[in-house]
Amino acid sequence: MNRTSNNIQVxxxxxIPFFINPSWFIVLALGTWLFGQQFANFxxxxxxxxxxxxxxxxxxxxxxxxxxxxxxxxxxLSQGIQVRSITLFLFGGLAMLEKESDTPLKAFLxxxxxxxxxxxxxxxxTLLGVYLPLPLPLTGLLSLLASINLVLGIxxxxxxxxxxxxxxxxxxxxxVTGNPNKGLLYASRVGQGVGMFGILLGLLGIxxxxxxxxxxxxxxxxxxxxxxxxxxQSAQVQETxxxxxxxxxxxxxxxxxxxxxxLREFVNNYVIGHNPWSRFLVTNEAGELMGELAVDQLKTxxxxxxxETQVRDLMQPTDMxxxxxANESLLEVVKRIEEQKTLQLAVISPEGTVLGLVExxxxxxxxSQKNQPSSSSVSTTSPTRSPS
Numbered sequence: 001m002n003r004t005s006n007n008i009q010v011x012x013x014x015x016i017p018f019f020i021n022p023s024w025f026i027v028l029a030l031g032t033w034l035f036g037q038q039f040a041n042f043x044x045x046x047x048x049x050x051x052x053x054x055x056x057x058x059x060x061x062x063x064x065x066x067x068x069x070x071x072x073x074x075x076x077l078s079q080g081i082q083v084r085s086i087t088l089f090l091f092g093g094l095a096m097l098e099k100e101s102d103t104p105l106k107a108f109l110x111x112x113x114x115x116x117x118x119x120x121x122x123x124x125x126t127l128l129g130v131y132l133p134l135p136l137p138l139t140g141l142l143s144l145l146a147s148i149n150l151v152l153g154i155x156x157x158x159x160x161x162x163x164x165x166x167x168x169x170x171x172x173x174x175x176v177t178g179n180p181n182k183g184l185l186y187a188s189r190v191g192q193g194v195g196m197f198g199i200l201l202g203l204l205g206i207x208x209x210x211x212x213x214x215x216x217x218x219x220x221x222x223x224x225x226x227x228x229x230x231x232x233q234s235a236q237v238q239e240t241x242x243x244x245x246x247x248x249x250x251x252x253x254x255x256x257x258x259x260x261x262x263l264r265e266f267v268n269n270y271v272i273g274h275n276p277w278s279r280f281l282v283t284n285e286a287g288e289l290m291g292e293l294a295v296d297q298l299k300t301x302x303x304x305x306x307x308e309t310q311v312r313d314l315m316q317p318t319d320m321x322x323x324x325x326a327n328e329s330l331l332e333v334v335k336r337i338e339e340q341k342t343l344q345l346a347v348i349s350p351e352g353t354v355l356g357l358v359e360x361x362x363x364x365x366x367x368s369q370k371n372q373p374s375s376s377s378v379s380t381t382s383p384t385r386s387p388s
Contacts, residue, residue: 031058071117118153160191195225254356
């Protein structure tokens with residue numbers, strides 16, 4: 001049993017790490033008590049058996065949420081998208097995908113897969129309860145599970161992020177407008193509206209003005225409002241990034257040196273008393289990328305030979321996957337940085353010359369200059385939440 005942050009890993013399913021958040025135990029205890037109260041109404045059931053049936057129902061509830069998230073995950077895997085983890089927590093489940101789908105249809109299929117699994121489970125539990133000759137309490141358990149999965153499927157179709165219905169709406173807007181960021185922003189705004197409605201309904205229920213809301217409704221509303229707000233902020237940042245190119249975010253005084261320099265000239269002009277870059281891009285006379293030089297490599301050459309040894313003699317080949325063209329969208333650059341788990345990329349002009357480096361820090365600096373909300377990274381990972 002491993003821990004990641006506050007989450008506890010309890011195994012893996014289809015190669016996907018499976019975690020539970022400590023908040024899960026709160027709902028497990030609450031569900032056990034509430035479901036146990038219902039089973040206690042059966043005349044042939046005593047308190048201990050009712051509690052055991054309540055616990056079983058609560059566990060099967062979370063098994064249903066897990067199956068819901070596996071629906072999203074299997075749809076993602078079928079598209080070649082890796083699933084980083086599945087986590088059960090206070091409000092349901094979360095499947096963390098490596099990246100977004102590349103078309104609206106594929107995004108729609110991932111979003112709809114979760115509710116489809118819930119509706120399928122509803123049908124299965126209903127048929128089992130009808131056709132299997134089971135004791136009345138077990139028939140009641142199956143009926144309860146069928147109802148839970150029906151509610152889970154319907155609730156998640158509400159058209160606002162972070163619910164599945166929000167991801168479906170995002171895919172539809174993306175299809176109509178051709179812009180995934182507009183879909184994300186629109187679905188986020190709807191999600192914020194749904195969250196505010198849930199908060200209002202919960203408050204009215206707590207105050208006794210309405211019979212429909214409750215403290216749980218209030219909590220879900222707060223959860224939806226917070227996460228939809230984060231999605232809206234992410235959409236705004238991504239929309240801004242999409243209007244700039246890699247060239248716009250090049251780091252000033254990027255570490256670019258000529259291959260013809262001697263190591264002594266390199267150290268004197270670029271290392272001693274200068275910014276402590278650990279890696280330098282090496283170019284030829286035409287400014288084209290030839291390779292790269294790590295400062296640590298200087299240790300492999302005696303200082304007595306630095307004058308007669310050139311940078312080209314010590315440089316290493318550059319991984320061309322670590323380069324981007326100057327006119328490439330800054331949003332795509334951010335996605336590349338995230339996918340490759342790197343901190344910087346070399347920027348190449350259309351003519352093939354090196355313009356400099358683009359880094360996370362320089363991207364954030366550009367955003368701050370444009371008075372846009374920013375964070376340490378712009379996430380392109382697609383979390384799919386299923387509050388229950």
